[in-house]
Amino acid sequence: MAPAYKLTYFDGRGLGETSRFLMKYGGIDFEDCRIKREDWPQMKPKFPFGQLPTLEHNGKIVNQSQAISRYLAKQVKLAGNDDWENLEIDAIVDTINDLRLKVSAYFYEKDEAKKQTILENVNKEVLPFYLKRFEEIVKKNKGHFALGRLTWADFYWATVSTGLDMVTKVDTIANYPELKAVRDKVNSLPAIKKWIEQRPKTDF
Template sequence: MAPSYKLTYFATKGWAEPIRFLFSYGDLDFEDVRIQHDQWLALKDQAPFGVLPMLEHEGRKAGQSVAISRYVAKKVQLAGKDDWEDLEIDAVVDSIKDGCLKISAIRAESDEEKRKAIKNNIVKEVFPNMLKCLERLTQENNGYLVLGRLTWADLYFVSLSDHLDIIAEYKVLKDYPNLEALKRNVLALSGIKKWVEKRPETSCERYSIAMAPAYKLTYFDGRGVAEASRFLFKYGGIDFEDVRVQHADWPQLKEKTPFGQLPVLEHNGKKVGQSIAIARYLGKLVKLAGKDDWENLEIDAVVDTINDMRLKIVVAHFEKDEEKKKILKETALKETIPYYLTRLDAIVQKNKGYLALGKLTWADLYFVSMSPTFDTFTGEDVFAKYPNLKALRDKVDALPAIKKWIEERPKSEF
């Protein structure tokens, strides 16, 4: 049977996440509909108040995130036992929402200096004032925000707490031990833990549109070995700064990279290199990795094989001696490429149309992101002779986020 509840929101956590937490806590099946912002205008008139989230149940629709959360909380036994207890919970929830709503002022302000001033006020005054009150409440209520027991106010706060970190650009609860413990306890609840592990990865959410991306990927002005990481960022809806370096600027930058080469990924003040290592990390981040060490081994073996082929082609491409280059290219065209692609095509056929595990993994995105290199080197559609690989490429290229990226990415020679 289809789920009796349908929750519609944008492709982020945002105001819908408290509701998703509550459904997951109570093990209530629901349809988690996520729409892109460019789909919103067509849907807006169907929403009760022209806003999301929207809950549908038995042919009825309701809006307003807090109202929906309160309704679901009653279904999963996390509401109060009487009207006064519900009032106490509502007072806490409304206070949390008041603090979060102030974040939207950052997004609304177009002047950069004013935006910085608003953010500074939020981080230095709004957050501390709110968190000090909540910390005191948690201390007084046996580790919970209200009533001395778990209520939907706790799930509401924890589900939104990531927004505070994004805005402040540090873990804001580190100075509030009771709130930090509350967050750990909520995230450890079996239903919540399961949800957090399986929910789609999203970008920095609607409240942080004005903020710089948390990830910075630096590479030359081309696709190359960085394109796999770009594919993974786009697939997962994770915002990133796509820094493209001109070759003339490279000598000056080289010493600042971990191993004197690109790409480099920066996150939280740390830098790492190596394209496959970065792609593997992102594969885990966007839920395209294996479920255990053996599954990850299977993916790694395929990726390393693809890279072996790429490296042999690169040797031919960069050989300066024309005679040697001719021999290397002929070997690549007649031996190397057919050898690898024949075997990879057979692997895809055995794996239900994918390179590993019988499902979409980061190995597929890695391979497809590299495929234009093979076409360029051979001067033809190299997959025309390998129908399973061609079908895989078409399938990955048709993924909405990948399709959009291919259409809008900067044009480049390689």
């Protein structure tokens, strides 16, 4: 019998990994469909808004990585218990995503001089601004990003934060023990640890 869910993304971790983590954590069986970059241009028109990842379930397909993760978090009990708790989680996830977007601009810039300008700004301004505040938030939340307990915000950080190192070429959170502990905590969960050991080895 085919899995009830199908997650389609590029052959990498990227924006699809949070959803993979959530499904592995919750024991949700899913088809992990991976598209090669070279095949994407001809396949792109077939997908909603030409975007990945997508999640398919019961003949329906949706895009938008954070919306997918938010849905899956509810399925595996890693969301809030009421609207306000969900707002707190969403607010921190969106802020982590703000950081991700500022840093990922480096990858999309083609001009080498401009790339270096972005990198300098990331190291001197962007990372210190966000990471200091995130560190304080986690400390106040008993080692978590929201609600003082494990939520999908922690999963989002665990998967997104590794991308920071790809730009800086160093351990970006080496001097932020609270942030490192969150990532380690998520990665050491039995189902996640097993997935990390077994998942395809990719560059991103």
